[in-house]
Amino acid sequence: MDFTRLRLLVELERLGTMAAVSEVTGMSTSAVSKHLAVLERETRVPLLVPDGRRVRLTPAGRRLAEHAVGILARVEAAQAEFEGEGAPAGRVHLVMYTSAAPVVLPALRRLRDDHPGIEVRLTEYESEQALALLQDGQADLGVVYQYSLLPREFPGTLTVRPIGTEGLLLSQPSDRGDSRTLTRRRLREFAGASWFASPYRGDEEALVQRMCADAGFTPRITHRIENLELCEELVASGVAVGVMSRLSVSTRRGVTHAPLGELGGVRRIFLAGRTGGWAWRPIRVVARYLHEAARDVLDEVPPLPET
Numbered sequence: 001m002d003f004t005r006l007r008l009l010v011e012l013e014r015l016g017t018m019a020a021v022s023e024v025t026g027m028s029t030s031a032v033s034k035h036l037a038v039l040e041r042e043t044r045v046p047l048l049v050p051d052g053r054r055v056r057l058t059p060a061g062r063r064l065a066e067h068a069v070g071i072l073a074r075v076e077a078a079q080a081e082f083e084g085e086g087a088p089a090g091r092v093h094l095v096m097y098t099s100a101a102p103v104v105l106p107a108l109r110r111l112r113d114d115h116p117g118i119e120v121r122l123t124e125y126e127s128e129q130a131l132a133l134l135q136d137g138q139a140d141l142g143v144v145y146q147y148s149l150l151p152r153e154f155p156g157t158l159t160v161r162p163i164g165t166e167g168l169l170l171s172q173p174s175d176r177g178d179s180r181t182l183t184r185r186r187l188r189e190f191a192g193a194s195w196f197a198s199p200y201r202g203d204e205e206a207l208v209q210r211m212c213a214d215a216g217f218t219p220r221i222t223h224r225i226e227n228l229e230l231c232e233e234l235v236a237s238g239v240a241v242g243v244m245s246r247l248s249v250s251t252r253r254g255v256t257h258a259p260l261g262e263l264g265g266v267r268r269i270f271l272a273g274r275t276g277g278w279a280w281r282p283i284r285v286v287a288r289y290l291h292e293a294a295r296d297v298l299d300e301v302p303p304l305p306e307t
Contacts, residue, residue, distance in 0.1 A: 001039065001042055001043075002035075002038075002039070003071075003072065003075060004035065005035045005036065005038060005039040005042075006039070006064075006068035006071060006072060007025075007068070007072055008021060008025065008027075008032055008035050008036060008039075009036060009039060009047065009057075009061065009064060009065050009068055010065050010068050010069055010072065011024060011025065012032075012036070012048075012055075012057065012065075013057055013061070013062060013065040013137055014091075014093075014137070014140065015091070016054075016056075016138075017054055018032050018033060018054075018055065024090075024091065036048060043060075043064065045058075045060045046058050046060065046061075047060060047061035047064060048061060062137065065276075066274070066275070066276035067276070069276040069277055069279050069280055070276055070279045072279075072280075073279030073280060073281070074279075076281065087115065087117050088115060088117060088118055088281040088282045088285050089115075089117030089118060089282065090117070090118060090119070090280070090281075090282040091118075091119045091120075091121065091282075092118060092119070092120050092121070092140045092141060092282050092283055092286050093120075093121045093123065093138070093139045093140045093141070094120050094121065094122055094123070094139070094140070094141050094142070094143070094286065095122075095123045095124075095125050095130040095133050095134070095139040095141075095142045095143070096122060096123075096124060096125075096130070096142070096143040097124070097125065097126050097127060097130070097143065097144070097145065098124060098228065098248070099228065099245055099247050099248035100143045100145075100247070100269070101247075102247045102293075102297045103143065103163075103247075103269070103290060103293050103294050103297060103298065104122070104143060104290065104293070106293045106296065107286075107289040107290045107292065107293035108120055108122075108289075110289055110292075110293070111285070111286065111289045114289075115285055118282045118285060118286065120286060123139065126200055126201055127142075127144035127145055127146070127152070128202075128203075130142040130143075130144050130272070131144060131154065131155060131158065131272060134158055134272055134273060134274060135155055135157055135158065135274075137274070140273060140274075140277055140280075140283055141271060141272070141273045141277075141283055141286055141287060142271070142272040142273065143269065143270075143271060143272075143290065144160075144269075144270050144271075144272050145166075145267050145268060145269050145270065146203070146267070146268050146270070147168075147203055147207050147264075147265055147266075147267055147268075148165075148265035148266045148267070148268055149207060149210060149211075149264065149265040150203050150206055150207055150210070152203070154270075154272065157274060157275060158272050158273065158274060158275065159272070159273060159274070159275045159278055160270045160271070160272045161270060161271045161272075161287070161304060161305065162268060162269070162270050162302055163269050163270065163271055163290065163291050163294040163298065163301060163302075163304070164268075164269050164294045164295075164298025164299055164300055164301040164302075165266040165267065165268050165269065165298060165299045165300045166245050166246050166247055166266060166267040166268075166269060166298055166299065167245070167246040167259055167260075167266055167267075167299065168207075168243055168244070168245055168246070168259070168260040168264045168265065168266060168267060169243070169244050169245070169246060169249060169257040169258060169259055169260065170182055170187075170190075170241060170242075170243060170257065170258045170260060170264075171231065171232060171235045171241060171242055171243070171244050171249065171255055171256075171257055172190070172235060172241045172255070172256050172257075172258065173235055173236065173237075173238045173241070173254060173255070173256070174236075174253075174254050174255060174256045175238065175254075176189075177255075177256025177258070178256065178258055179256050179257060179258055180258060181258065181259045181260075181261040182258045182259065182260050182261055182263050182264075183261075183263075184214070184215040184216070184263065186258075187211070187212065187215040187263060188215050188216060188217060190219075190241050191212075191215075191216075191217040191219075192220075193219075193220070193240070193241045194220055194222035194223060194239060194240045194241070195208060195219045195220060195221045195222065195223070195240060195241055195242050196221070196222070196223040196224070196225050196231050196234055196240045196241075196242040197221050197223075197224060197225075197242065197243075198224065198225070198226050199224040199225070199226060200226055204243065205221060207243060207264060207265075208221065208242070208243055211243075211260065211263050211264050214263065215263070222240065223239075223240050223242075228244070228248050228249075229250075231244065232244075232249070232250065232252050232255055233252075235254070235255045236252055236253065236254035236255050237254070238254075243260065243264065244257070245267050247297060266299075269294065269298060271287050271290060271291070273287075287304065288304060291304040
């Protein structure tokens with residue numbers, strides 16, 4: 001098989017349209033289409049099917065694209081070894097949850113300065129939706145999390161690499177607050193309080209329910225709020241209490257934060273991507289910069305594998 005045609009197939013899977021492939025490769029859309037038609041004849045299986053005015057990859061096409069990523073990466077590695085390492089270039093679609101910004105934004109600033117040939121496009125989604133996008137090929141790399149007390153089962157088609165942990169806090173009004181690590185006895189003092197939880201993060205509510213049940217009561221979740229600033233305003237007003245991650249809180253008058261400790265565990269942060277996609281250099285470079293940024297703000301940051 002011709003490497004150029006394999007690369008076009010990989011780009012079509014990643015970008016979604018012939019026009020986008022044409023834009024990043026400099027080929028005309030008709031030339032891209034002809035190359036892919038030849039590749040289809042070579043493989044003797046349908047790789048593309050019409051989808052309205054566009055095309056999409058068949059299961060066979062997606063499978064070949066996964067193989068092609070690894071093949072092209074090995075070819076690139078061989079060329080780099082004999083010709084010298086070139087600057088990585090390409091578009092990486094990164095999906096992240098909101099409070100991962102202290103990891104993501106510093107990484108992107110450094111990446112922009114060091115590797116201007118890599119274009120990163122951000123999409124904000126919670127981890128469950130992010131994993132679905134990665135599986136469907138609508139994103140290349142994701143920053144996702146799970147709670148240590150509520151392990152998430154990651155799809156087998158993805159490779160997931162830990163980049164650290166983040167503490168969890170109970171946000172409480174200062175007039176009754178205590179910044180010491182939470183105990184069951186002190187948690188029971190909030191049995192009659194109104195709690196907030198996200199309307200979109202079911203695992204967050206499940207953690208609150210589990211933690212409070214362990215302390216002997218059922219929390220009254222009254223407010224379902226996604227905006228983190230509004231959550232803290234509710235707390236400062238004495239209206240509610242709730243669980244927040246360390247990176248999502250701010251210093252605000254009227255709010256005290258107490259570490260959950262063993263009652264709530266920690267939030268574990270991961271980089272996730274399709275198994276074949278990790279072989280592509282721009283993805284590896286973006287992952288390395290995210291990992292370096294994680295060292296500045298997360299706890300228990302492990303080494304990032306080279307491959």
